[in-house]
Amino acid sequence: MSATARKSAPLPDDIRAMKGGTPIVSLTAYTTPMAQMMDTHCDFVLVGDSVGMVLHGLPSTLGVTMDMMVMHGKAVARGLTSAMMVIDMPFGSYEEGPEQAFRNAARLMSETNAGAVKLEGGVAMADTIAFLVARGIPVMAHIGLTPQSINTLGGYKVQGRGDAAATLIADAKAVADAGAFAVVLEKVPETLANQITEAVDIPTIGIGASAGCDGQILVVDDMLGLFTAFKAKFVKRYAELGVDGETAIAAYAEDVRARRFPGPEHVFGDAVPGAKT
Ligand code: KIV
DSSP states (O other), X not given: OOGGGOSSXXXXXXXHHTTTSSOEEEEEOOSHHHHHXXXXXXXXXXXXXXXXXXXXXXXXXXXXXXXXXHHHHHHHHTTOSSSEEEEEOOTTSSTTOHHHHHHHHHHHHXXXXXXXXEEEOSGGGHHHHHHHHXXXXXXXXXXXXXXXXXXXXXXXXXXXXXXXXXXXXHHHHHHHHHTOSEEEEESOOXXXXXXXXXXXXXXXXXXXXXXXXXEEEEOHHHXXXXXXXXXXXXXXXXXXXXXXXXXHHHHHHHHHHTTOSXXXXXXXXXXXXXXXX
């Protein structure tokens, strides 16, 4: 599907149908202007719980709340017309069981107008995914490095090396069988990403999982160089907006202190009869 030729946002089934074709393009977004920038270039936009780290300065995604996701989801929805919006279920909003997950997923969908939710987990979340899908909520799964579980995964490590590969393949099959329309694979070795992509009939969306996946996603603040606290190996920086922004702010500060700003072109004259401004 060509994003520029599209007349309306794709549905989860359209994304599913892109398996094995032109790679699916996706980025995260948290605000209206960012969503507007990527709308015609992405097949889907994720309101990721990474918002907690990149916009709110939290040390991990664990402190992100439903209210934060609803607020950022509404903002992103205002900026999209061509791309589908997927929204993350935050930590603690779905793990208790299918009913809790449904309640919170329904709130995210109805208050933000998202087309689907994303949740983290494989075999352990299969029943919950099936419950949501059977009740009208499209689900994107997320396996491999699942940041909401960093405390049990032992940090932001590559997942699925050695014997752990079989577990991840089982996770991918479980979420596909449960009805997920796509699965994010985060930080897994290339060979395993290829095996999983072949093993399931839903698209794999890679982040640190090689070009063998059916699509790619990056955190937008990472690829624009706005989030600079650390840079994962899998991030390609397409711009250095953090550096450029600080340079601009320093120039503004110097101009103000030297009385170079505001200049004559920024100043209002005395009122003239009939003038509009
Ligand atoms: O929250 C997020 O940004 C994500 C992506 C890294 C896939 O889940």
